Amino acid sequence: MELKDISANKKYRVTKGSDCTTLRAGDTVILDKSNYLLCPQAGGFLPPEEWQQLKGVEVKPIHKAVEYLTPKEAAAILSVTPALIRVWIKTGRLKSAVKIYGTRWYIHKSEILGLLQEAYK
Numbered sequence: 001m002e003l004k005d006i007s008a009n010k011k012y013r014v015t016k017g018s019d020c021t022t023l024r025a026g027d028t029v030i031l032d033k034s035n036y037l038l039c040p041q042a043g044g045f046l047p048p049e050e051w052q053q054l055k056g057v058e059v060k061p062i063h064k065a066v067e068y069l070t071p072k073e074a075a076a077i078l079s080v081t082p083a084l085i086r087v088w089i090k091t092g093r094l095k096s097a098v099k100i101y102g103t104r105w106y107i108h109k110s111e112i113l114g115l116l117q118e119a120y121k
Contacts, residue, residue: 003057006031009068009075009109016058022046023057030057030106032067068098068106077112078119 003023006012008031017024023039030038037051069077071085074094078085088099089105096108 001059001061003029003037003054003059004052006059008033008035009106011062011068012059013062014057014059016056022050022054028061028062030100032104032106033070038104040100067109069109071105071107074107074112078116108118 001012006029010030012029014023014025014029021085023029027039032038032045035048037046038050039046057097058087068099071082071089075082075085086105088094089107094107094111096111097105098107099105
């Protein structure tokens with residue numbers, strides 16, 4: 001699968017890297033809702049105008065690709081504020097939360113749906 005064909009909020013493994021060393025085989029990438037390509041191994045994120053220019057990059061979905069949510073999206077599902085989601089992240093209640101590039105939090109969708117199920121038991 002080519003890089004241009006990926007879906008937002010799913011993890012992919014790079015199987016064939018770019019000619020430049022921006023993305024290498026084995027790197028993990030996530031396309032966020034803003035169309036930025038997040039890649040911790042590359043040291044940050046690539047804006048659309050950069051990653052869409054990369055030629056020859058091939059990726060495959062990571063087995064059982066995990067869908068990620070932003071704090072705002074998680075808050076909407078749980079009917080709470082994004083600020084409360086961030087408090088839960090900082091206090092360790094949301095164990096799947098990962099911070100990418102020092103500024104953006106992502107939470108596994110399955111954990112949020114699990115909290116929603118608990119609330120309605």
